[in-house]
Every structure is written in C-alpha cells, then in structure tokens.
Amino acid sequence: MLKLNPVKPEIANDGETQDLTYTISELAKEFGITTRAIRFYEDEHLISPERIGRQRIYSGRDYTRLKLILRGKRLGFTLADIADMLNLYDSEPGEKAQLEVALVKARQRRQSLEQQLDDLKLTMTELDAFETSCREQLKNL
Amino acid sequence: MLKLNPVKPEIANDGETQDLTYTISELAKEFGITTRAIRFYEDEHLISPERIGRQRIYSGRDYTRLKLILRGKRLGFTLADIADMLNLYDSEPGEKAQLEVALVKARQRRQSLEQQLDDLKLTMTELDAFETSCREQLKNL
DNA sequence: ATTGACGTTTACGTAAACGTCAATATAATA
DNA sequence: TATTATATTGACGTTTACGTAAACGTCAAT
Incomplete structure (x- = not known):
C-alpha cells in the first residue's frame, strides 16, 4: 500500500x-x-x-x-437530517440573513431534540416501574 | 356506520x-x-x-x-424493537425464569436508552454552542 | 511473475415501513 | 332505496440505508 x-x-x-x-x-x-x-x-x-x-x-x-x-x-x-445538521454547522454565514436562517434551523433542531428528551424520560420512567414490579414479584416467590 | x-x-x-x-x-x-x-x-x-x-x-x-x-x-x-418492548410489558410472567428474562431485557433496554441520553446531551450541548456563536456573530455586525 | 491485501467503480439486491391504487363490502344518510 | 362515506383486502410501488457480488487497479512481498 x-x-x-x-x-x-x-x-x-x-x-x-x-x-x-x-x-x-x-x-x-x-x-x-x-x-x-x-x-x-x-x-x-x-x-x-x-x-x-x-x-x-x-x-x-x-x-x-x-x-x-x-x-x-x-x-x-435520517441521513438527510444529518446532512442538514452538518451543513448547518460548517456553513460560513458571515451575512446577517444567513446567520438568521441558521438560528431558525437550530431552533427547529432543538425542538426535535427536546421532544426526544421528553420521550426518552417517559420511556425510562415506565421501564423503571416495570423493573421495580418485576423485582417485587420475584421477591414474592 | x-x-x-x-x-x-x-x-x-x-x-x-x-x-x-x-x-x-x-x-x-x-x-x-x-x-x-x-x-x-x-x-x-x-x-x-x-x-x-x-x-x-x-x-x-x-x-x-x-x-x-x-x-x-x-x-x-424499529418496529421489531418496539414489538419486543410491548411484548415485554404485557407478558404475564408469574414464573421465576420468565421474570428474570424480563429483567435482563429491561436492562438491555436501559443501556440503549442511556446511550441515547448521552448522545442527546452531547448533541444539545453542541447546538447550544453553535447558537451562541451565531448570536455573537450577529451582535458584531 | 504471481500472490495477497486492500482499494475502486458499477450495478443489482434487500429489508423496513409504509404509500397508493383498485376492487369490493358494509354502513350511514338523504 | 339510492347514494354517499367509510372499511377491508390484496397487490404493487417507493424510499432509506446499505449489502453483495463482479471486475478491475495498485502496491508489497515472494
């Protein structure tokens, strides 16, 4: 090589x-x-x-x-989403309009991420409850 | 109807x-x-x-x-993952072996969820930095 | 000079998660 | 009862994210 x-x-x-x-x-x-x-x-x-x-x-x-x-x-x-993010980060704005567009996109990203965070917390909470219940049942054997 | x-x-x-x-x-x-x-x-x-x-x-x-x-x-x-979760939750274990299998699966789920949580935090942190930088640049115009 | 390891392009295949008809069956309403 | 709205079952199409050869190039080592 x-x-x-x-x-x-x-x-x-x-x-x-x-x-x-x-x-x-x-x-x-x-x-x-x-x-x-x-x-x-x-x-x-x-x-x-x-x-x-x-x-x-x-x-x-x-x-x-x-x-x-x-x-x-x-x-x-998706890869398309990810492409958006990457392009967002490495675009060299300089211009005011560009910067504002970037901020809007960033806000949208944040929305999506926060939704995911909520979903994640809910799912974890339910998983916790489930595990607790399992252990409880195991104890009663 | x-x-x-x-x-x-x-x-x-x-x-x-x-x-x-x-x-x-x-x-x-x-x-x-x-x-x-x-x-x-x-x-x-x-x-x-x-x-x-x-x-x-x-x-x-x-x-x-x-x-x-x-x-x-x-x-x-994936839907297969989700099917697993649902089946996990509504399976009626009763038996000890079943309960332990459920606990193992639950732990695996938790692993995956915690990985996601880490990823999510990192991504949000980077997004924060990016937004801050954008606003900074906007101020200097 | 050939073998092996790695790299390249081109092209077709595939699994997942539905979308999009088409034909048909009920159901609700005028 | 005729019409309209909604539901059902195929069946084929589509997008995403690669997998899987096939056929060839490049270099190092033998």
Missing part, C-alpha cells in the same frame, strides 16, 4: 488530531462500520474525503463528521 | 378511558397517521384489535399501545 500515513502516532487520542489521515478501512474498523457504508455517506454528500488518484484519504475533519453521523443515527435521524 | 361507539363522551381525556372504543379512522386522525400504517402495525403484531365482522374495533389498550409505538418511533426504534 502507498504509505499514506507514514508517522501515525501510536498514542491513544480521540482521532481528531490535526493532519492525521486515515484510509477507509481504518475508519471502518475504528467505528465498527463497513467501508460500503462510508462510501455511501460520500455518495450522499455527508463526507468528501481527499483523493490521491482514486484512493480516498480521510482527514481529522472527516473523522469528526463520521462521528457525528453515527451519533445522529443512534438518535434515529 | 354501525353504532360502535354510541356514547362517546365529548370531554377531553387521554383517550385511555375504559370501555371506550375507536374506529381505525378515529385513531388515524387522533395520532396523525394513516389507516394504512395502523393496519401495518397489526400485520406486524403490534396491535390486535377486536373485530365485528371484518371491521376493526380498537380498545383503550390498543390506543395506549399505539401511543407507545409512536413514541418508540420518535426515539428511532
């Missing part, structure tokens, strides 16, 4: 170190997903790695985006 | 009143989903309404299950 990452440090870090690059299979292993998934995210414009020839080279920024993508997925968001 | 719900009270309630029944379209309207979706949940054994002839009659219990289904969906769980 072409020596793309010649002096990759062995020290444990969060993977976001500057100038550190990754191959697709390194990222796949790190995040426990397939290379196919990573390429798919690129098709959907969620990541845009550099290229050396045809080969993809992922940066620390790509690493971070991937982390955000997977977190978004665990929260049940 | 056959008078299935003859004395449905007009007072606002949580829809879980005992002995109250619903037609499929009433539920659809109430929850903002299509009748197709509701029938699909039945195909997947998430609800099992009574029948009068071929027509489906939904009980307060069905109403509650539907509410739980939609909450599960908002949390990003």
Whole structure:
C-alpha cells in the first residue's frame, strides 16, 4: 500500500488530531462500520474525503463528521437530517440573513431534540416501574 | 356506520378511558397517521384489535399501545424493537425464569436508552454552542 | 511473475415501513 | 332505496440505508 500515513502516532487520542489521515478501512474498523457504508455517506454528500488518484484519504475533519453521523443515527435521524445538521454547522454565514436562517434551523433542531428528551424520560420512567414490579414479584416467590 | 361507539363522551381525556372504543379512522386522525400504517402495525403484531365482522374495533389498550409505538418511533426504534418492548410489558410472567428474562431485557433496554441520553446531551450541548456563536456573530455586525 | 491485501467503480439486491391504487363490502344518510 | 362515506383486502410501488457480488487497479512481498 502507498504509505499514506507514514508517522501515525501510536498514542491513544480521540482521532481528531490535526493532519492525521486515515484510509477507509481504518475508519471502518475504528467505528465498527463497513467501508460500503462510508462510501455511501460520500455518495450522499455527508463526507468528501481527499483523493490521491482514486484512493480516498480521510482527514481529522472527516473523522469528526463520521462521528457525528453515527451519533445522529443512534438518535434515529435520517441521513438527510444529518446532512442538514452538518451543513448547518460548517456553513460560513458571515451575512446577517444567513446567520438568521441558521438560528431558525437550530431552533427547529432543538425542538426535535427536546421532544426526544421528553420521550426518552417517559420511556425510562415506565421501564423503571416495570423493573421495580418485576423485582417485587420475584421477591414474592 | 354501525353504532360502535354510541356514547362517546365529548370531554377531553387521554383517550385511555375504559370501555371506550375507536374506529381505525378515529385513531388515524387522533395520532396523525394513516389507516394504512395502523393496519401495518397489526400485520406486524403490534396491535390486535377486536373485530365485528371484518371491521376493526380498537380498545383503550390498543390506543395506549399505539401511543407507545409512536413514541418508540420518535426515539428511532424499529418496529421489531418496539414489538419486543410491548411484548415485554404485557407478558404475564408469574414464573421465576420468565421474570428474570424480563429483567435482563429491561436492562438491555436501559443501556440503549442511556446511550441515547448521552448522545442527546452531547448533541444539545453542541447546538447550544453553535447558537451562541451565531448570536455573537450577529451582535458584531 | 504471481500472490495477497486492500482499494475502486458499477450495478443489482434487500429489508423496513409504509404509500397508493383498485376492487369490493358494509354502513350511514338523504 | 339510492347514494354517499367509510372499511377491508390484496397487490404493487417507493424510499432509506446499505449489502453483495463482479471486475478491475495498485502496491508489497515472494
């Protein structure tokens, strides 16, 4: 293999170190997903790695985006939703109108997240009650 | 229409009143989903309404299950996951082994929910930072 | 020169969760 | 009773998020 990452440090870090690059299979292993998934995210414009020839080279920024993508997925968001979030974050507004649009979108996101938080709390409360009831019944045996 | 719900009270309630029944379209309207979706949940054994002839009659219990289904969906769980949860809750254990299995499953659920809670908090924190930064930039104009 | 490990593109396949007709059956109402 | 509204059962279509080959390129090592 072409020596793309010649002096990759062995020290444990969060993977976001500057100038550190990754191959697709390194990222796949790190995040426990397939290379196919990573390429798919690129098709959907969620990541845009550099290229050396045809080969993809992922940066620390790509690493971070991937982390955000997977977190978004665990929260049940679609890739389209996640794309929105990512584009929101790395758009360089500068203009007033842009900033205000960003704030509106952020507020909508917050709405959605708060709804989820409520749902989460309710679900946990019910689970608590259920577990308590189970233990109660176990005791009465 | 056959008078299935003859004395449905007009007072606002949580829809879980005992002995109250619903037609499929009433539920659809109430929850903002299509009748197709509701029938699909039945195909997947998430609800099992009574029948009068071929027509489906939904009980307060069905109403509650539907509410739980939609909450599960908002949390990003698959219908299979949700089916597990529902079956978990309304299984009548009685036996010790059953109860212990239930407790194990409950713990797994909790794991998943806590992971989501962490993800949710992180995402909200980042959103906060982003909003603050936006407002900051707006002030400097 | 070949083998192996990894990477690439292209293309078709698939499971989940419904949407969207179409045809038919009841039910409610004028 | 005729009409209108609602319900039911197929059956096929659609979107999302990848999986699964197939066929080929690249480099390192033997």
